[in-house]
Amino acid sequence: MSESWPIVHFTVNGKNCEVQAPPLKRLLDVLRGDLHLTGTKEGCGEGECGSCSVRMNGELVNSCLVPLLQAEGADVQTVEGLALNGKLHPLQQAFLDCGGAQCGICTPGMLMAAAQLIERNPHPSMAQIREGLAGNLCRCTGFMRIFESVLAAATEAAEPAPKQARDAR
Amino acid sequence: MSTSAKTRIVGAPVPRKEGADKLLGRARYVDDIEREGMWYGATVRSTIPRGLIRSIGFDRRIDWSEFAVVTAADVPGENYIQLIVADQPCLADGQVNHCDEAILLLAHPDKHKLREAVDAVRVEYDPLPPIFTIEESERQDRIVWGTDNLLKSFLLEKGDVDSVWRSAAHIVEGEYRTGAQEHLYIENNGIIAEWSAETGVTVWGSLQCPYYVHKTLIKIFDLPDEKVRVVQTETGGAFGGKEDYPSTLASHAALLAMKSNHPVKMVYDRMEDLAATTKRHPSRTRHRTALDKDGKLLAMDIDLATDGGAYATLSSTVLSRATLHAPGPYSCPNVRIHAKSWATNTVPYGAFRGFGAPQAVFALERHMDEIAAALGIDPVALRLRNFLHEGDTTATEQVMREPVIMDKLLDRALRESDYHARRARFARDNPTSAVKRGIGIAAFYHGSGFTGSGERILNSLAGVDVAPGGKVRVLVSNTEFGQGTNTVLTQVAAEAIGIDYDDIAMAAADTGLVPNSGPTVASRTVMVVGRLIERAGLQLITMLREDAGLGAPYTREEFFAACERLRAAKGEVVSLVRYEAPPGIFWDDQKYRGEAYPSYAWSIHLAQVAVDTVTFSAEVEEFWAVQEVGRVLNPVLATGQIEGGIAQGIGYALYEKVLLQNGHMANNQMTNYIIPTAEDVPPIHVFFEEIPFRYGGYGAKGIGELPHDGPAPAIVNAIKDATGISFHSIPLLPEDLFAVLAAHRNVEEPAAL
Numbered sequence: 023m024s025e026s027w028p029i030v031h032f033t034v035n036g037k038n039c040e041v042q043a044p045p046l047k048r049l050l051d052v053l054r055g056d057l058h059l060t061g062t063k064e065g066c067g068e069g070e071c072g073s074c075s076v077r078m079n080g081e082l083v084n085s086c087l088v089p090l091l092q093a094e095g096a097d098v099q100t101v102e103g104l105a106l107n108g109k110l111h112p113l114q115q116a117f118l119d120c121g122g123a124q125c126g127i128c129t130p131g132m133l134m135a136a137a138q139l140i141e142r143n144p145h146p147s148m149a150q151i152r153e154g155l156a157g158n159l160c161r162c163t164g165f166m167r168i169f170e171s172v173l174a175a176a177t178e179a180a181e182p183a184p185k186q187a188r189d190a191r
Numbered sequence: 192m193s194t195s196a197k198t199r200i201v202g203a204p205v206p207r208k209e210g211a212d213k214l215l216g217r218a219r220y221v222d223d224i225e226r227e228g229m230w231y232g233a234t235v236r237s238t239i240p241r242g243l244i245r246s247i248g249f250d251r252r253i254d255w256s257e258f259a260v261v262t263a264a265d266v267p268g269e270n271y272i273q274l275i276v277a278d279q280p281c282l283a284d285g286q287v288n289h290c291d292e293a294i295l296l297l298a299h300p301d302k303h304k305l306r307e308a309v310d311a312v313r314v315e316y317d318p319l320p321p322i323f324t325i326e327e328s329e330r331q332d333r334i335v336w337g338t339d340n341l342l343k344s345f346l347l348e349k350g351d352v353d354s355v356w357r358s359a360a361h362i363v364e365g366e367y368r369t370g371a372q373e374h375l376y377i378e379n380n381g382i383i384a385e386w387s388a389e390t391g392v393t394v395w396g397s398l399q400c401p402y403y404v405h406k407t408l409i410k411i412f413d414l415p416d417e418k419v420r421v422v423q424t425e426t427g428g429a430f431g432g433k434e435d436y437p438s439t440l441a442s443h444a445a446l447l448a449m450k451s452n453h454p455v456k457m458v459y460d461r462m463e464d465l466a467a468t469t470k471r472h473p474s475r476t477r478h479r480t481a482l483d484k485d486g487k488l489l490a491m492d493i494d495l496a497t498d499g500g501a502y503a504t505l506s507s508t509v510l511s512r513a514t515l516h517a518p519g520p521y522s523c524p525n526v527r528i529h530a531k532s533w534a535t536n537t538v539p540y541g542a543f544r545g546f547g548a549p550q551a552v553f554a555l556e557r558h559m560d561e562i563a564a565a566l567g568i569d570p571v572a573l574r575l576r577n578f579l580h581e582g583d584t585t586a587t588e589q590v591m592r593e594p595v596i597m598d599k600l601l602d603r604a605l606r607e608s609d610y611h612a613r614r615a616r617f618a619r620d621n622p623t624s625a626v627k628r629g630i631g632i633a634a635f636y637h638g639s640g641f642t643g644s645g646e647r648i649l650n651s652l653a654g655v656d657v658a659p660g661g662k663v664r665v666l667v668s669n670t671e672f673g674q675g676t677n678t679v680l681t682q683v684a685a686e687a688i689g690i691d692y693d694d695i696a697m698a699a700a701d702t703g704l705v706p707n708s709g710p711t712v713a714s715r716t717v718m719v720v721g722r723l724i725e726r727a728g729l730q731l732i733t734m735l736r737e738d739a740g741l742g743a744p745y746t747r748e749e750f751f752a753a754c755e756r757l758r759a760a761k762g763e764v765v766s767l768v769r770y771e772a773p774p775g776i777f778w779d780d781q782k783y784r785g786e787a788y789p790s791y792a793w794s795i796h797l798a799q800v801a802v803d804t805v806t807f808s809a810e811v812e813e814f815w816a817v818q819e820v821g822r823v824l825n826p827v828l829a830t831g832q833i834e835g836g837i838a839q840g841i842g843y844a845l846y847e848k849v850l851l852q853n854g855h856m857a858n859n860q861m862t863n864y865i866i867p868t869a870e871d872v873p874p875i876h877v878f879f880e881e882i883p884f885r886y887g888g889y890g891a892k893g894i895g896e897l898p899h900d901g902p903a904p905a906i907v908n909a910i911k912d913a914t915g916i917s918f919h920s921i922p923l924l925p926e927d928l929f930a931v932l933a934a935h936r937n938v939e940e941p942a943a944l
Contacts, residue, residue: 060223061216063427065377066461070861073377101216114214118206121827124835125673126213127220127378127427155869159861161375161428162673164838165872167831 032093034059035103045091049083050074052090053100061101061130065159072158075131076100082138082157101130104137113137113175122171124162132158136172146176201686201889204827208677208697209425218425221381221397226454229383230259231302232447233457235295235312236467237287240321240536240854241335244285247295250311258308259451261296266446268413272438272504273406278336279502279539281411281442287316288335289501289536290855291467293439298447298455321536323854325475325496328533335501336534342499343507343532345514347783349586350525352481355490359481363562367478367554368920369903371498371849372471372842374543375866376672378427380436380468381458384444391418392445397426398437400710401668405702407438408445423700426672430839431542433672434712435504436468465859469541470849472497472509472532476517476554481525486568488577490525491586493517495551499532500539506532509540511642513547515787516900518586519555520597520636521577526586537854542712544836545899548637549843553921556633556904560911570908571610574601574634587787592775594882596819597634597793603878604632604795604817613799614912621913626801628812631908633796633901638788639893640715643778646770646789653708653723654767655684655731657754662696663688665724666767667708669716670700674895675828676716682824683721683888687728690747706767714893717824718790721888723768731766773886790884790892794818796837796901799873800909804936807929809910811841811902814875818897822883822890833877833898840902841873842866848922 029042034057041056053059053076062085065073069084076085077099104111113136116122123129132155139146139154146154151172152165160168212218247262249255263270263284270284271277283294297308322333328340336342356362382396391414398404401421408419421441426433440457447455459467474497481490495517499506514530545552563570578597584590605611610630617628640646653667665684671677681695688695698705708720735741738760741753754764778785797815802808816833823829846865850857858864883890907918910928916935918928 054223059216060219063220063378064222065379066861068461068860068862071377101214105215110211110214114211117214118210121204121207121831123207123210123213124675124831125376125378125426125428126209126218127376129213130216133214152869157868159377159866159868161377161430161839161866162835163831164834164836164875165869166834166875167827168869 030090030094032096032098034098035100041090043090046089048086049088049090049093050085053085059100059102063127063130065127072135073128073131075134075158077134077138082135099134101133104133112178113140113171116171116175116178120171120174121167122163128158128160132160132168136175139172140176140179144176144179146172198686198889200682200692201824202822204825205678205682205692207675207828208681209671220378220427221383221395221424222458224383224395224424226383226385228453230298230300230447230451230453230455231305232296232298232444232455233305233309234293234443235297235309235314237283237290237292237294239287239316239318240290241288242286242316242318244283244287244294245315245317248313248315250313253308253311257299259298259447261446261450265450266411269410271410272442273410274435274504275507276503279504281439289538290853291538293443296443296447298451321854323535323537323851325498325533328535329496335536340534341531342503342534343510345510345528345530345783347514347526347528347586349588352490352492352525352527355481355525359489360484361482361566362479363482363565364479365558365561366919367476367557369474369550369553370922371473371540372543372847373465373849373864374430374432375864376428376430376432379459379461379464380433380440382437382441382444383454383456384441384448385454386445386449393420393422394441394445395422395424396437396441397433398423399429399433399670399672399712401670401700401702402707403435403710404438404441407442411442412445420701420703423670426670429672430544431546431712432469434542434710436541461861462859465864466856467538469504469539471543472499472506472540472547472550474513474550476551478554478558480558480562482562482566486566486573486576488521488523491518491523493528495528495530497532497547497550498535498537498540500535500537502539504539505542506540508642509542509547512638513551514783515587515638515642516548517551517555519552520579520634520793522579522583523586528586537851544839545896546713548896548900549840549903552633552635552900553903556635557907557919560908561917570632571601571605574632585787587784589786593790593884595793596880596882600793600795600817600819600880601634603880604797604815607817607876607878608797608815610797617913625804627804627913628799628801629909629911629913630797630799631905631910631912633905633908635900636791636793637714637893637897637900639718639790639792640788641713643780643785643787646719647772649709649770651709651720651723651770652706652767653720654706654727654765655724657764659758662694663690664696664698666698666705667720667724668700668702668705669708669711669720674832675825676711678828679717679824680721680724683724684728686889687725688731688750689745690750694747714895714897717891718821718884718887718893719770721891722886723770725888726768727766730768734766789886790821792818792820792892792894792897794897794901796905798902798905798909800906800913802910802913802928804932807925807932809845809923809928811845811873811906813873816875816898817878817880819880819882820894820897821887821892822881823879824889824891829879829894830877832894834875836896836898837875837902838867838872840899841906844903844906844921845923846871848924
């Protein structure tokens with residue numbers, strides 16, 4: 023039966039993928055099951071918690087609400103695609119330094135939301151950070167460490183200070 | 192001896208041990224794990240709150256030969272979950288006592304076939320009349336548990352309360368209620384189980400207490416200890432919600448694994464997790480308080496009741512902690528507390544951060560503001576007049592032998608928040624504004640570790656070992672679920688042994704590998720287990736000095752070389768230590784008298800709240816938390832614990848309402864069970880005063896639960912400060928505020944309608 027499903031072509035973290043599966047299969051299940059990218063998490067399955075957030079064609083989406091068919095030709099980025107050459111993305115480094123991750127289950131989605139925010143707005147205000155992360159629920163941190171992480175990463179990106187200057191801050 | 196002596200790693204904001212794995216998406220949670228030939232499990236649940244099971248039928252449209260089917264009859268051992276009292280069946284056997292109680296289990300290789308199959312199992316019932324409230328239960332005209340519906344009761348008495356009423360200058364009474372609260376860990380409950388006749392049962396899952404699950408599984412399967420292995424996987428939040436429930440889910444998955452002869456994964460979706468798993472106990476607390484003319488406490492008579500749900504589970508220990516936190520951080524010569532936990536036909540309530548204390552502290556700290564209003568005293572002054580100090584005795588007649596600095600904490604909170612100036616500003620602005628602002632206080636403690644004799648009964652064993660040519664491993668059954676166990680215990684081991692943070696690894700929380708260092712609950716990990724790891728590390732150094740020629744001082748290389756010499760001589764390098772109670776501890780479980788806790792963490796919360804009298808919403812605008820938690824071992828993690836607890840406490844007060852319909856949670860979705868988002872949580876200012884506790888790991892006391900105790904009363908006191916109106920229950924959603932505020936407005940301004 024599976025041979026009768028359409029083949030959907032898209033890229034994930036820059037790699038070409040072909041998936042033959044029911045067209046209404048959730049992108050979340052395709053990423054986690056077919057492509058073994060289990061970094062993206064399911065929290066609620068109804069688009070409320072944001073744990074399954076990925077970027078698709080430059081937009082932040084809840085992958086539990088995206089049917090596979092909609093990903094045809096799309097460029098998808100997941101948490102696995104943030105780090106470059108084994109080096110933590112500045113957001114990942116900031117989350118590590120500032121305590122932005124506790125249990126870690128909301129973290130992949132939170133990082134994608136934060137990456138989307140900073141790309142759109144490299145100098146977000148606190149109000150803009152709050153708004154940008156409002157679709158991603160965290161039950162551990164109370165968000166303060168996450169806000170601090172995003173601010174730190176944004177500052178880092180805005181003014182790539184020499185190492186000594188960073189240490190002095 | 193743990194003191195404030197200079198340390199290299201303890202006290203430093205080292206990064207989270209497993210942080211990079213979590214940030215890279217590499218950390219393996221239970222739903223990220225697959226086993227060869229794995230099937231999936233699902234649960235058929237009761238649709239009624241109470242009744243006899245007349246029959247179970249299977250719709251013929253399903254080919255049942257493809258499924259593994261498990262009922263109570265398939266349980267090889269005892270069909271009970273092993274907690275304090277073994278009264279809760281693993282699978283209902285002939286009778287159900289709450290909605291969503293598990294009756295039958297199904298497994299199939301294709302998880303998409305399970306939903307239809309669950310719907311195709313027809314359970315017929317002879318309904319019995321249910322009860323849903325504390326009041327219905329205490330009337331005892333329908334008995335739904337034991338002989339009297341009473342899951343547990345305590346009576347605590349100090350002095351003679353009844354001798355005081357006649358002569359007291361003031362008597363103030365009040366009744367306060369708190370609702371259920373859902374943990375809402377973002378990762379739902381999940382387990383993978385395997386079974387074989389040769390090796391027994393192995394489970395992997397999202398859980399807090401591997402040895403609790405082990406204790407149940409050996410009884411369910413009637414197996415010896417070594418034939419059951421429980422392994423914690425990366426756990427996406429718990430907050431107490433994965434203290435007892437995983438014992439049930441692990442039993443279910445393992446029974447299906449035995450029946451199907453395949454590994455079985457059971458991961459709940461959000462609706463099932465919300466409907467079927469534990470929540471915080473609802474409560475009703477009545478205070479009657481006598482004071483002298485200056486506002487000094489003379490007597491506190493407290494009647495505390497909790498709704499325990501359908502089975503005893505942890506209700507007795509939750510009630511115990513509620514009892515011991517009910518009198519608060521105040522000195523009072525006469526105290527009487529009657530505490531009772533009542534059975535109802537709802538999902539059993541269970542452990543949740545604070546464990547009875549948030550309920551008790553809400554009642555008391557709201558009541559303190561009611562007393563202040565009744566006596567015309569400032570809420571700050573009333574508290575300052577009555578705080579406990581070093582040398583005072585608590586309600587259990589425990590002498591405070593360590594410093595108690597509530598005055599200092601309150602003073603700091605007032606300064607940091609500019610409390611008096613803010614209140615003056617609100618008093619000036621509120622009369623002409625539709626948005627009324629106020630600021631409220633809560634003062635409280637949280638006892639660290641197990642209550643009374645609990646730690647001595649646990650008798651925890653923990654330690655460190657050194658693998659050949661490898662790292663030092665910390666051997667504990669205590670688990671990481673976001674709070675920082677891995678990081679802080681690694682810091683403690685590195686400090687004690689005198690090597691680097693990166694030279695230490697945490698052994699997997701696997702009952703086949705690590706000793707039982709007790710459950711990861713009760714804010715005990717850093718204080719109690721941290722102390723064990725500190726001692727084990729120091730003991731290892733002593734062994735290496737005495738038996739392997741380690742010099743002093745030593746380098747990292749000399750340390751590892753000495754370990755290899757010790758291994759050559761003794762065959763292994765391992766240092767285990769057992770719990771030792773601090774000296775002079777006495778506890779009488781019958782009279783509830785003595786050292787209730789080895790130490791207490793102390794805190795002041797201040798909340799600034801804006802109440803919109805047009806939309807009837809209340810918003811926390813800013814929050815200050817000042818606490819003394821002993822030595823802070825990792826300031827970033829500790830601050831994160833405080834902030835996260837406060838956010839949950841804000842949810843408890845203003846957002847989170849569990850709606851039951853005929854005993855079933857009606858709003859079992861994230862769409863309509865609302866928790867605070869990034870836009871709802873205010874700026875939170877966190878301050879620590881550090882007084883090292885000499886019997887805690889490097890001076891630490893408990894920290895994890897403390898911050899959940901204070902927000903609700905601080906917020907509701909702020910609402911009173913803002914509006915002049917007293918609210919006696921939580922949660923306060925806009926509709927709840929509307930009901931009371933609109934009624935007051937109608938009384939005050941009848942012409943307006």
